[in-house]
Amino acid sequence: MSQDVETQVVDEIFARSEAWENLLALADDIGSRMAGTPGEAAAKDFLLEAMGRYGLENVRAEPFFHRAWTPAREALVVTAPVGREIACRCGGLSPSTPEEGLEAEAVFLDRGDREEFERRRVEVRGRFVLAPYYPVARQIKTPLAAEYGAVGLIETRSHPGGLQPARTCAFAKLGAIPVASISREDAEYLRRLEARKGRVRLRLTLDSRVERKESWNVVGELGGTGGGAEQIVVGGHYDSWHVGPGAVDNAAGVVAALEAARGLAGFRGHLRRRVKFVLFGVEESGLVGSWAFTHRHRDEMKDTVLMINNDVGGRPTGIGSAGFEELIPALGPIAGRVRVSGENLPPFRVSVGGPGWGSDHFPFVAHGVPTVGMGTTPVRPEDAIYGHTRGDTPDKVYREGLTECAAINAQVILHVSSLPERPARQKTRQEVEGLFRDHRFTETLDLLEMWPPERVFDRYFSF
DSSP: OOHHHHHHHHHHHHHHOOHHHHHHIIIIIIOOOOTTSHHHHHHHHHHHHHHHHTTOEEEEEEEEEEEEEEEEEEEEEEEESSOEEEOOEEOBTOOOOOTTOEEEEEEEOSSOOHHHHHHTHHHHTTSEEEEESSSSOHHHHHHHHHHTTOSEEEEEOSSSSSOOOOOBSSSSSOOSSOEEEEOHHHHHHHHHHHHHHOOOEEEEEEEEEEEEEEEEEEEEEEEOTTOSSOEEEEEEEOOOOTTSOOIIIIIIHHHHHHHHHHHHHTTGGGOOSEEEEEEESOOTTTSHHHHHHHHHTGGGGGGEEEEEEOOSOSEEEEEEEESOTTHHHHHHHHHTTOOOOOSSOOOOEEEEEOOOSSSTTHHHHHTTOOEEEEEEEOSSGGGGGGTTSTTOOGGGSOHHHHHHHHHHHHHHHHHHHHOSSOSSOOOOHHHHHHHHHHTTOHHHHHHHTOOSHHHHHHHHHOO
8 A cells, every 4th residue: 555545544534533523422412321321322323323424334233232230329328436428439230238238347458459458358358448449450359359358349539539430340240249439538538537536337328220231332344455354443432431421431532433434434445454443332341342242253353453442542652562562563664654743742653562451452352363552641641530430521632632543543554454464463372371471460360250252252141
């Protein structure tokens, strides 16, 4: 493929980008897009209409069933040494408490990793564990807290602002113990209360409804003039939590992928390999949509030469590969041609890191598929702290970054589509397991019940 075509595509995206308007449609007009809600269905319909309007082929919604979670009641009360209500949010897929609530003393942890649970195992048993949002994910803290005998987990926000973060406590199953979140300010109050007046006792009341519901991956295609079976998958998740509109996480990623598709639609004749744009549902509850896609299309995984994931937005800083070293030289030519505005910016590079497990690239990694993600950073550092809260609104999105990310997606797609050989060899099952071991992911994946893929498929889709 000539660089003239790439330049024309990039010029088209920068000249007529619809990314910002599409983001406002998702975040402002539709708002929360939590799985199993009317907002999610409205987003699906909007994305189908947009793909059709942009001229993508085989536009469709691919349905799948999942465990949809709805919080019906969320209440936390300090019962000793004083009486006081604390604002809280129920953790996604948290089990309900008894109707009268669950009452116990609190114990405060600094991290919530296995080492700390082991060191304080006597204190943890029979109590509520209060642990910070960072650095240990809630999906890991929850089974650890249950293993060490805690009656419940209360995750405390790591940033100020009086917000309670939403996050699932388990992946696509009911959690082992009740889970809720509170603000950093309320957590600090509880610590002060214990220091001044003695042990804190809490009563948590949660009513969680879990129902079997239908959700969808939204799919559209372009290209494939070479006639072979090989394909590129480009995506991002369109669902959000109930607490807010999910503008950065992940309307930004969705509209970047969608804008890349719009820009490429007029140049589809230059795409030798087929490109599937997949906007995933139900990412927040355990990557359910991307697991559903790899399950439905498992015979195509051997023909998928690259998966490009778009999750959260900001100023593009690089292209990151999830454990595939060969992608650095294969995608290196793109790095010198991207358009990113700003002063004193570091060089845009292709880099390689760990396989990760917290976004929609992971089911593809689990099948040995080479994956990359758009690396971004907030222009205003404070914009990074609002994910999974009601503060994740369009004013936190770097508008120019949406178009820049879209153009980089398109450049990678054009480049990889025209390569005579695959950009990287697919990994075997043994090599994928070796990648997990090298990055010390084995215990984490066991806690999450995320390996091997057959185990995930059975748990996610056989109910």
